[in-house]
Amino acid sequence: MTASVLLAGCDTDQVSLATNAKANQPVPPKLLAAMVEKDMDLQSPILVRLFKQEAELEVWKQARNGQFALLKTYPICRWSGDLGPKVREGDRQAPEGFYSINPSQMNPQSAYYLSFNTGYPNAFDKALGRTGSQLMVHGDCSSRGCYAMTDEQIAEIYSLGRESFFGGQKAFQLQAYPFKMTPVNMAKHRNNPNMPFWKMIKEGYDHFEVTRQEPKVDFCEKKYVFDAAKPADAKRDPVFDASAKCPAYVIPEDVVAAVRGKQAKDEAEYAKLVAKGTPVARMNTGIDGGMNKIFAAKIPEGSTGLSEGAEGTTLQMLAMAKAPGTIPGHVNPPKPNLDSVASAPAPQEEPVVAVSAPATSARVATAAPTTEKSGGFFSNLGRKMGMGSSDTTATTPPPQATASVAPATTTTTPPTAASRLKAAVTRFVPGHDKSKEAAKDAPKPAVAAAKPAEPAKPDTRLAATRPALKPSVSDGAGEATQIMGAAPVISSNSFDSRFGAVK
Numbered sequence: 001m002t003a004s005v006l007l008a009g010c011d012t013d014q015v016s017l018a019t020n021a022k023a024n025q026p027v028p029p030k031l032l033a034a035m036v037e038k039d040m041d042l043q044s045p046i047l048v049r050l051f052k053q054e055a056e057l058e059v060w061k062q063a064r065n066g067q068f069a070l071l072k073t074y075p076i077c078r079w080s081g082d083l084g085p086k087v088r089e090g091d092r093q094a095p096e097g098f099y100s101i102n103p104s105q106m107n108p109q110s111a112y113y114l115s116f117n118t119g120y121p122n123a124f125d126k127a128l129g130r131t132g133s134q135l136m137v138h139g140d141c142s143s144r145g146c147y148a149m150t151d152e153q154i155a156e157i158y159s160l161g162r163e164s165f166f167g168g169q170k171a172f173q174l175q176a177y178p179f180k181m182t183p184v185n186m187a188k189h190r191n192n193p194n195m196p197f198w199k200m201i202k203e204g205y206d207h208f209e210v211t212r213q214e215p216k217v218d219f220c221e222k223k224y225v226f227d228a229a230k231p232a233d234a235k236r237d238p239v240f241d242a243s244a245k246c247p248a249y250v251i252p253e254d255v256v257a258a259v260r261g262k263q264a265k266d267e268a269e270y271a272k273l274v275a276k277g278t279p280v281a282r283m284n285t286g287i288d289g290g291m292n293k294i295f296a297a298k299i300p301e302g303s304t305g306l307s308e309g310a311e312g313t314t315l316q317m318l319a320m321a322k323a324p325g326t327i328p329g330h331v332n333p334p335k336p337n338l339d340s341v342a343s344a345p346a347p348q349e350e351p352v353v354a355v356s357a358p359a360t361s362a363r364v365a366t367a368a369p370t371t372e373k374s375g376g377f378f379s380n381l382g383r384k385m386g387m388g389s390s391d392t393t394a395t396t397p398p399p400q401a402t403a404s405v406a407p408a409t410t411t412t413t414p415p416t417a418a419s420r421l422k423a424a425v426t427r428f429v430p431g432h433d434k435s436k437e438a439a440k441d442a443p444k445p446a447v448a449a450a451k452p453a454e455p456a457k458p459d460t461r462l463a464a465t466r467p468a469l470k471p472s473v474s475d476g477a478g479e480a481t482q483i484m485g486a487a488p489v490i491s492s493n494s495f496d497s498r499f500g501a502v503k
Contacts, residue, residue: 055291077292
């Protein structure tokens with residue numbers, strides 16, 4: 001591959017791809033074995049799909065029969081913003097839509113280990129006046145409009161993209177969605193103002209679902225057009241302009257029939273879900289982005305934010321699962337939705353702590369109750385959530401009884417904001433022992449004088465030193481499996497023909 005100067009993910013650095021060791025790590029043996037099992041060539045084309053709500057990135061690869069099949073799903077460590085497309089520079093939104101990734105967008109010396117540029121804004125975004133730049137899929141676990149995958153995972157994803165380019169793929173397609181475009185998700189978000197846009201990109205989602213082929217993407221009249229072809233009597237291919245009137249075009253009849261059949265089933269299921277009163281998802285939650293459960297389970301006070309995990313899984317169940325990548329000490333997980341936390345059922349068993357850290361420096365959730373000196377756990381968490389100032393929540397000591405004041409008779413008082421927060425966190429935080437909390441809150445005998453509060457302890461995080469090269473997340477021993485053939489049997493469509501409007 002020709003060496004080139006490339007932009008850094010969410011920052012700027014320069015390096016030659018050909019001489020960068022991180023960018024030239026081999027595809028892990030386990031992925032090679034999976035390719036053999038699924039009848040794929042190492043250098044056949046790939047396609048990437050992203051889902052915010054599920055916090056997942058899928059890598060699809062072309063098999064020898066010409067269709068794409070799912071090779072591997074990677075959990076997203078962090079994405080920022082809300083469900084919905086990016087609109088302007090600085091809105092912290094991660095892009096949604098269809099984008100094209102060519103070799104010049106591959107970024108071997110990113111500030112976040114490795115990365116590739118999503119290509120936002122595309123022609124559709126520009127036609128709507130949307131702004132933004134340097135929106136990446138990169139390593140680490142921090143996001144300001146990007147998709148952060150951890151260093152180990154981006155090393156794998158990068159290697160798969162690199163090999164597809166070596167095999168002749170001009171550009172691979174990136175499809176970014178708010179969620180998997182299923183009837184239940186469409187019903188849950190039916191009142192969202194972004195629904196017209198989501199229905200438009202669902203058309204491309206459906207094209208891929210029924211054909212397992214990369215959909216051809218064009219833009220006209222400020223909208224997406226998928227798999228457009230020239231009419232039978234036309235002498236040349238239609239020319240598309242995102243801001244201009246659509247030219248004459250047709251969509252292959254077999255594709256139209258398959259897509260319409262799928263959409264009819266989806267709409268029937270959607271109508272049933274709405275009729276039976278499927279709850280509408282909350283909007284304007286104020287939560288900044290999301291995180292996959294597998295990562296949230298590894299972080300004290302971790303939360304998935306706007307992301308949702310698989311049915312039947314909890315952070316406690318995932319506490320001992322292996323994290324598919326290094327979580328840096330500076331990670332900033334999404335803030336929990338207190339209303340959802342307060343209504344969640346209390347945990348039924350003691351959690352298992354899965355974070356390795358020195359006992360004297362890192363704060364982890366354990367079965368022992370946290371003392372309320374210096375504001376304690378609840379006050380510190382409340383401060384992080386924006387409830388109260390740092391001065392008051394961190395330094396106000398708990399009430400102390402004195403020799404001249406007898407315990408007051410118990411009365412019923414309205415719950416305060418602090419008590420509601422405490423009750424919510426009691427359910428949310430793994431390892432919080434409510435029986436011990438009740439014993440701690442029991443009336444205490446009078447004492448001669450109040451004991452001054454100890455100074456607040458700093459909230460420390462476990463820092464991870466990032467090595468020059470990351471081990472593969474697809475652990476495998478032994479020699480690499482041999483792959484038959486270096487070029488795809490079915491050649492991929494070129495960047496010129498598949499994304500003509502993006503040029």
